[in-house]
Amino acid sequence: MTIWPSPESRSKALYDRAAKVMPGGITRIQPWQDPFPVYAAYGEGAYVVDEDGTRRLDLLNNFASLIHGHAHPAIVEAVTKRVALGTAFTLPTEAEVALAETICARVEGFEWIRFSNSGSEAVMCAIKAARALTGRSKIVKVEGCYHGAYDYAEVSLDSEPENWGNEPRSVGFSAGVPKGVTDDVIVIPFNDVEAAQRIILSERHQIAAILIDATPSYLGFTPISTAFARAMESLAEKIGALLILDEVISFRMHEGGAQTLYGIKPHLTTMAKIIGGGFPVGAVAGSREVMRVFDHRQGKPLLPWSGTFTGNPVSMVAGKVSLDLLSQSAIDRIDALGARLREGVAAVYQQRGEPGQVTGVSSMFRLHGHARPIIDHRSCYHTAEEARRVLALQRALLDEGYHLSGKGMGFIATAMNENDIDGFVAAVGRALDRLSPAAAA
Amino acid sequence: MTIWPSPESRSKALYDRAAKVMPGGITRIQPWQDPFPVYAAYGEGAYVVDEDGTRRLDLLNNFASLIHGHAHPAIVEAVTKRVALGTAFTLPTEAEVALAETICARVEGFEWIRFSNSGSEAVMCAIKAARALTGRSKIVKVEGCYHGAYDYAEVSLDSEPENWGNEPRSVGFSAGVPKGVTDDVIVIPFNDVEAAQRIILSERHQIAAILIDATPSYLGFTPISTAFARAMESLAEKIGALLILDEVISFRMHEGGAQTLYGIKPHLTTMAKIIGGGFPVGAVAGSREVMRVFDHRQGKPLLPWSGTFTGNPVSMVAGKVSLDLLSQSAIDRIDALGARLREGVAAVYQQRGEPGQVTGVSSMFRLHGHARPIIDHRSCYHTAEEARRVLALQRALLDEGYHLSGKGMGFIATAMNENDIDGFVAAVGRALDRLSPAAAA
Numbered sequence: 044m045t046i047w048p049s050p051e052s053r054s055k056a057l058y059d060r061a062a063k064v065m066p067g068g069i070t071r072i073q074p075w076q077d078p079f080p081v082y083a084a085y086g087e088g089a090y091v092v093d094e095d096g097t098r099r100l101d102l103l104n105n106f107a108s109l110i111h112g113h114a115h116p117a118i119v120e121a122v123t124k125r126v127a128l129g130t131a132f133t134l135p136t137e138a139e140v141a142l143a144e145t146i147c148a149r150v151e152g153f154e155w156i157r158f159s160n161s162g163s164e165a166v167m168c169a170i171k172a173a174r175a176l177t178g179r180s181k182i183v184k185v186e187g188c189y190h191g192a193y194d195y196a197e198v199s200l201d202s203e204p205e206n207w208g209n210e211p212r213s214v215g216f217s218a219g220v221p222k223g224v225t226d227d228v229i230v231i232p233f234n235d236v237e238a239a240q241r242i243i244l245s246e247r248h249q250i251a252a253i254l255i256d257a258t259p260s261y262l263g264f265t266p267i268s269t270a271f272a273r274a275m276e277s278l279a280e281k282i283g284a285l286l287i288l289d290e291v292i293s294f295r296m297h298e299g300g301a302q303t304l305y306g307i308k309p310h311l312t313t314m315a316k317i318i319g320g321g322f323p324v325g326a327v328a329g330s331r332e333v334m335r336v337f338d339h340r341q342g343k344p345l346l347p348w349s350g351t352f353t354g355n356p357v358s359m360v361a362g363k364v365s366l367d368l369l370s371q372s373a374i375d376r377i378d379a380l381g382a383r384l385r386e387g388v389a390a391v392y393q394q395r396g397e398p399g400q401v402t403g404v405s406s407m408f409r410l411h412g413h414a415r416p417i418i419d420h421r422s423c424y425h426t427a428e429e430a431r432r433v434l435a436l437q438r439a440l441l442d443e444g445y446h447l448s449g450k451g452m453g454f455i456a457t458a459m460n461e462n463d464i465d466g467f468v469a470a471v472g473r474a475l476d477r478l479s480p481a482a483a484a
Numbered sequence: 485m486t487i488w489p490s491p492e493s494r495s496k497a498l499y500d501r502a503a504k505v506m507p508g509g510i511t512r513i514q515p516w517q518d519p520f521p522v523y524a525a526y527g528e529g530a531y532v533v534d535e536d537g538t539r540r541l542d543l544l545n546n547f548a549s550l551i552h553g554h555a556h557p558a559i560v561e562a563v564t565k566r567v568a569l570g571t572a573f574t575l576p577t578e579a580e581v582a583l584a585e586t587i588c589a590r591v592e593g594f595e596w597i598r599f600s601n602s603g604s605e606a607v608m609c610a611i612k613a614a615r616a617l618t619g620r621s622k623i624v625k626v627e628g629c630y631h632g633a634y635d636y637a638e639v640s641l642d643s644e645p646e647n648w649g650n651e652p653r654s655v656g657f658s659a660g661v662p663k664g665v666t667d668d669v670i671v672i673p674f675n676d677v678e679a680a681q682r683i684i685l686s687e688r689h690q691i692a693a694i695l696i697d698a699t700p701s702y703l704g705f706t707p708i709s710t711a712f713a714r715a716m717e718s719l720a721e722k723i724g725a726l727l728i729l730d731e732v733i734s735f736r737m738h739e740g741g742a743q744t745l746y747g748i749k750p751h752l753t754t755m756a757k758i759i760g761g762g763f764p765v766g767a768v769a770g771s772r773e774v775m776r777v778f779d780h781r782q783g784k785p786l787l788p789w790s791g792t793f794t795g796n797p798v799s800m801v802a803g804k805v806s807l808d809l810l811s812q813s814a815i816d817r818i819d820a821l822g823a824r825l826r827e828g829v830a831a832v833y834q835q836r837g838e839p840g841q842v843t844g845v846s847s848m849f850r851l852h853g854h855a856r857p858i859i860d861h862r863s864c865y866h867t868a869e870e871a872r873r874v875l876a877l878q879r880a881l882l883d884e885g886y887h888l889s890g891k892g893m894g895f896i897a898t899a900m901n902e903n904d905i906d907g908f909v910a911a912v913g914r915a916l917d918r919l920s921p922a923a924a925a
Contacts, residue, residue, distance in 0.1 A: 057581055064584040066778040070599045070795040072788055074575050075780060083577050086570030094578065103574040106792050113570040122571075126563050129527030129554040130762040130802075133544040133887065134515050136524050137535065140498055143505040158511045160602045160764050161793060164633070171635065174660030192605070192791065193634075194612065201784075218777075218786040219615030219692065223664020251660065316792065321571040323601050323764040323793035336659075337507040339516060343642075345659040347513055350633065351547050351757065352602060352764035354511040361571075446574065 045095045047081045053094035054082045073106060073448065076441070077434075086113025088458035091446065099444045100463055102453030107292050107407070108316040110377075111368055112458030118320050118364050125360045131352060138359035145363050146318060146328065150299045152308060155334035158326045158354045162291035162315030163191030165325030166254070168348055169311045170195055172327065172336045173252035173285040175345040183229045183243055183253040183284075186211040187420025189261045190254060190289050190313075194220055198228040199420075200261070207421065210242060233262055233419040236274045247282040252311075256289045257301035260452060263402035263409045263417045272307045285310040285333065291325075292316060295454075296378075296405040298371045317369070320361030323352065368457070377406040377455040380464050384408055384455070387468030397475050399432065410436060410451035410471075432478075439474035440467075486536045488522045494535035495523045514547060514889065517882070518875075527554025529899035532887065540885045541904055543894035548701075548733050548848070549757040551818075552809055553899030559761050562805045563798055572796045579800035586804050587759060587769065591740045593749060596775035599767050599795045603732035603756030604632030606766030607695070609789055610752045611636055613768065613777045614693035614726040616786040624670045624684055624694040624725075627652040628861025630702045631695060631730050631754075635661055639669040640861075641702070648862065651683060674703055674860040677715045688723040693752075697730045698742035701893060704843035704850045704858045713748045726751040726774065732766075733757060736895075737819075737846040739812045758810070761802030764793065809898070818847040818896040821905050825849055825896070828909030838916055840873065851877060851892030851912075873919075880915035881908075 045052045058079035062068035067075070074080050082094040089112045091101040104112060111118070125138070139158065147153040159165045170182055170193065182195055190196035197216035206214050211230035229246055231239040243250065253275055258264045279286035288309035293301035295317050302309060310333050315325040328334070336345045352358075385408050388401040392414075400414045412429030415422055425433065433451045440447055445467055447453045455464075486493045499520035503509035508516070515521050523535040530553045532542040545553060552559070566579070580599065588594040600606045611623055611634065623636055631637035638657035647655050652671035670687055672680040684691065694716055699705045720727035729750035734742035736758050743750060751774050756766040769775070777786045793799075826849050829842040833855075841855050853870030856863055866874065874892045881888055886908055888894045896905075 057576075057578055060585065061576070061581045064581070064588045064595075064597060066596045066598060066772075066775045067780045067785075069576060069780070070580055070584070070597075071576075071790040072780055072785070073790050074573075080576050083570070083573040083575035086573060091570070091573060091575065093575070101574075105572040105574050105796075108572060108792055113573075114568060119568050122567050123564050126567065127555060127560050129524070129532070130563075131546040131549060132515075132524040132527065132532060132554075133542075133546050133889070134524035134532065134534070135498075135502070135510060135512075135521050137498055139511055140502045140505070143511070144501065147505045154505075155507045156505060156511075157507060161605065161791060163605065163791060164602065167633065171658055171660075174662065175658050176660070178660050180660070180662035180664065192608065192789065217612055217616050217788060219612075219617070219619050219621070221615065221621035221664065221668050223621065223662065223668055227662050227664055319793075322798070323796065331507075334507045339508045339510070339513055344508075344513075347658060348633065349512040349514050350602060350604065351549055352760075355546075355764065357763070448574070 044097070046097060047093060047095060048078055055079060057082045057094060075449070081441070088112040089456055089463055099446050100467065101446045102467070103446050103448060104454050104456050105321070107295065107454045108319065109321050110295055110317045110456055111365060112456040115368070117368060118361050121360050121364045122357055125357055130357045131355045135354065136356040136359070138356035138363070139354040142359040142363045145366050146326065150303060150328070152302065152330060153312070153328040154331045156326055156328040157334065157337050157348060158324065159350055160323050160352050161191070161325045162313065163193055164350070165291065165313040165315055165327050166191045166196045166289060167193040169287045169313050169327045170252060170254070172311060172346050173287065175336050176333065177251045177284060179249055179251040181227045181229055181246060181249040181251060183231055183250055185233045185255055185259065186230050187261050187423065188256050188259045190256070194224045195228055196254065198225060199230045202420065204424070210238060233259065233265070234268045234271045235419065236270050240274060240278060243278050243282065250282055250284045252285045252287050253279050254287045254289060257293050257305055257307060258296070258404055258407065260292055262420060262423050263411060264404055264407045265402060265417055266404050267305065272305060276308055279310065287311045287313065289313045294318065297374060317365060318362045319358045320365030322358040322361045324358045324362055373457050377457055380455045380459060380461065381406040381408060383461065384464045384467060387465065388471050391468060391472045391475065395475050397479060406455035408453050435478055436474055439477055440470055443470035443474055445470055485538070487538060488534060488536060489519055496520060498523045498535060522882070529553040530897055530904055540887050541908065542887045543908070544887050544889060545895050545897050546762070548736065548895045549760065550762050551736055551758045551897055552806060553897040556809070558809060559802050559805050562801050566798055566801045571798045572793060576795065577797040577800070579797040579804070580795040583800040583804045586807050587767065591744060591769070593743065593771060594753070594769040595772045597767050597769040598775065598778050598789060599765065601764050601791055601793050602632070602766045603754065604634055605791065606732065606754040606756055606768050607632045607637045607730060608634040610728045610754050610768045611693060611695070613752060613787050614728065616777050617774065618692040618725060620690055620692040622668045622670055622687060622690040622692060624672055624691055626674045626696055626700065627671050628702050628864065629697050629700045631697070635665045636669055637695065639666060640671045643861065645865070651679065674700065674706070675709045675712045676860065677711050681715060681719060684719050684723065691723055691725045693726045693728050694720050695728045695730060698734050698746055698748060699737070699845055699848065701733055703861060703864045704852060705845055705848045706843060706858055707845050708746065713746060717749055720751065728752045728754065730754045735759065736815070738815060758806060759803045760799045761806030763799035763802045765799045765803055814898050818898055821896045821900060821902065822847040822849060824902065825905045825908060828906065829912050832909060832913045832916065836916055838920060847896035849894050876919055877915055880918055881911055884911035884915055886911055
């Protein structure tokens with residue numbers, strides 16, 4: 044069998060074709076793997092088989108969107124049936140109503156919901172909704188947190204030490220970000236109540252929304268502190284802004300999302316990933332008082348929101364089946380697998396005295412290239428050498444038969460079992476030994 | 485059979501459920517129909533059957549995205565096969581390479597392409613790319629043109645007479661649009677070379693991109709004049725900005741898009757709709773010199789662009805089958821049907837002396853509530869009474885068995901034939917007679 048990255052591999056041949064028609068040969072940055080990506084042929088439950096026939100445990104699951112793994116029979120069946128009946132209509136379908144009912148029934152604060160096509164669209168939609176309701180321009184976000192591709196939401200995503208003042212600065216993520224964008228974003232440190240309070244109150248009259256994530260992936264899935272969550276709720280109330288909780292990833296943590304688990308009361312919640320069952324989706328939900336911003340029944344809404352593929356019945360049907368399968372006991376089971384994985388990997392690091400650690404909660408984890416305590420963006424920050432260490436480990440784990448992200452992130456699917464987890468923990472041990480023979484000796 | 489909008493209809497029952505969980509009971513504005521939407525059960529080629537069993541000719545085709553109509557057997561077959569193999573991977577798949585090759589082969593200026601999940605995302609991506617390449621903040625757009633949900637692209641979409649100065653003004657579309665957004669958008673009138681030149685040159689050093697559509701739907705699909713296209717090309721060159729051609733809808737006009745048909749040479753092109761074969765999709769394409777903005781091979785790209793569902797194999801497979809079926813002769817055939825429809829409807833209007841007209845090109849058309857010559861946003865603008873006239877006609881045509889948009893827009897699919905078109909023309913006659921008995925007498 045030809046194994047990636049053999050120059051004879053099908054992946055190499057596909058990459059050579061891809062490099063002729065796509066910048067860098069890819070259409071997403073996430074899947075990049077030096078010297079060229081592994082191309083997927085098909086998926087089966089917890090596993091993905093590449094174009095050269097190599098089977099690996101998929102700890103990425105399309106970056107946390109496939110909570111049941113690949114090609115779950117119930118989803119395949121429902122989608123196959125739907126595809127034959129038409130995949131997209133200008134008219135609404137029962138499927139959008141059913142998924143809306145399913146999601147609203149899971150969360151106490153969800154009275155109304157509005158769909159979109161991606162998490163990026165959902166975050167853009169929520170920010171626009173907050174501006175439309177408050178008539179204000181600025182948003183507050185946490186330094187280093189990822190919330191999709193909308194310029195405002197990207198601010199300070201990868202703020203480097205040379206930009207660090209005493210307090211977080213508003214730094215554009217891509218080149219050429221307009222000053223109007225960075226001026227309208229206020230950055231706060233994670234879980235630092237005192238600093239966040241001071242920064243927010245100093246611009247209280249301009250702030251439309253405070254955007255937070257309960258377990259930010261880029262901060263190693265570090266959970267929000269109760270004090271910080273309470274402070275964000277009361278500050279939003281106090282200054283007349285909306286609290287937006289980004290649950291694009293964290294909705295998997297509980298039947299009712301991270302907000303139910305942690306008792307957070309946001310005005311608006313953004314979702315995507317698992318609520319589409321493996322198809323493109325996004326959503327914003329909240330109380331009627333807030334969601335009325337979309338209501339067209341009194342003429343033009345404060346925020347008109349449409350989208351050609353929004354609410355398409357394939358994403359809606361797949362999402363409903365996926366959520367119906369995701370009972371609290373299913374979540375408890377993958378959370379236990381997550382704990383088992385993190386405990387196992389932590390023991391491996393400890394045995395070897397390697398500079399590294401594993402963080403995470405629920406069914407999410409991240410391997411790091413340093414052992415410093417992680418509480419926010421700056422403490423999570425990796426030097427170039429530390430980032431290389433994670434990449435090398437990720438590459439070694441790929442060779443061992445495990446797909447992780449280049450930043451060391453992974454997600455457990457319900458299709459996985461204890462053997463999968465134990466196999467991964469052992470592979471981390473072997474990979475570390477291979478990378479640092481001295482430590483192993 | 486229960487017919488919409490009977491209070492006993494399934495559509496009414498679904499709407500009642502929907503109104504409990506969605507603002508206004510809908511998740512897109514487009515499908516709204518007073519007093520409640522018609523809910524689609526399934527589609528078959530040119531027709532869609534609603535939840536109560538009523539079959540209607542679908543002239544909307546999910547707002548121009550289904551160029552072959554509903555559930556084309558070749559698309560259903562390819563997608564069904566793909567779904568069983570997994571619908572979304574963090575890894576790339578051959579499907580994205582194949583669709584990229586297919587699209588790049590159709591247009592001379594497409595060397596590299598990058599996918600996204602919607603037309604809105606594609607336009608946001610192209611604007612961010614222009615800013616990243618030029619280091620400038622402002623974009624130029626045409627008054628009244630629709631380019632998706634990104635705030636900058638929405639500016640002046642529905643600019644009302646009270647906002648009309650001598651020259652177009654930058655007016656936010658939703659409530660609470662930040663001043664930073666409207667300040668960074670310069671609005672020009674369509675097809676007015678002299679005014680556009682004057683306005684653009686006055687801010688030449690701040691402009692990152694000029695965003696145009698060759699046949700803007702909101703301006704009745706009025707084609708761009710050769711003089712205006714040439715002026716936009718040479719102005720973009722002269723001031724060092726990028727010309728972005730939005731082909732989200734117009735790509736259907738020719739195997740190589742409107743740019744091939746009209747000989748326009750943009751730096752970047754945005755696409756969506758038909759290139760996804762009925763599944764969520766978007767794309768930006770252009771020369772390597774411009775598209776290098778996405779290239780990650782020299783470290784962090786000027787514009788990092790990812791997206792969880794970007795390039796998912798279902799959208800890619802469906803898009804490729806759809807485009808492979810869309811030969812130039814297939815396009816010529818639906819263009820001829822479009823001409824037949826527009827000639828037929830024009831004759832109906834002429835016979836009746838009704839205040840109204842039909843405009844459009846290729847396989848696209850729009851019915852208007854006035855007979856004034858349409859050359860731009862202001863001449864296309866409908867008074868409240870004129871807009872009501874179009875809505876009444878659209879409603880009467882729904883009762884006749886035809887789905888059109890509330891603004892009178894429609895799109896021909898390859899699944900349609902001359903009988904479908906002739907039936908529609910006759911129905912427009914009957915509908916007008918019904919609405920204006922005096923004119924019919």
